Amino acid sequence: MKENQFHSTTILCVRKNQKVAMGGDGQVSLGSTVMKHSARKVRKLYNNSIIAGFAGSAADGFTLFELFEKKVNTYGGSLARSVVELARDWRTDKILRRLEAMLIVADKEETYLVSGNGDVISPDDGVIAIGSGGNYALAAARALIKNTELSPKEIIQEAMKIAADICIYTNHNLILEEVD
Secondary structure (H helix, E strand, O other): OOOOOEEEOOEEEEEEOOEEEEEEOOOEEEOOEEEEOOOOOEEEEOOOOEEEEEEEEHHHHHHHHHHHHHHHHHOOOOHHHHHHHHHHHHHHOOOHHHOOEEEEEEOOOOEEEEOOOOOEEOOOOOEEEEOOOHHHHHHHHHHHHHHOOOOHHHHHHHHHHHHHHHOOOOOOOOEEEEEO
16 A cells, blocks of 8 residues: 555445445545545445445545446446446556556445456355455455344444454444445
């Protein structure tokens, strides 16, 4: 991680029982300094039918939100087509290739992780996470799905608490969105 770059962390998406939710912490760090506690890294798009969240460089993440939103509007809300086109552009464009962030997007039917390497990944088990605390949140969410009857929203709340207790780049200020 570059010391002079803003970084935003830990996004978790959970799909269970035909419901999907996504949550992200609010911390933005510049090197080893916390610069903001309440950043909004998860948001609804396309008439509130799609949730998107980013981890990585804050400026790059907001750029990805804009680019993805343009793709979704261009392709009439088709999530699969939008992520494939975003990944293609991101991987092949010389300027976009330098973006240091990752994106998770979800709607009622699908969930995808999109990266600058051209990756478009759909999780097998309905759970995916990114960011510095992503692996902690992912492990906690998988355990909660298998061993509780919690809703996706409740799983995210608990898993993100665990991630924030372990990862110094993740805080307890949770932004949580669901697709209805």
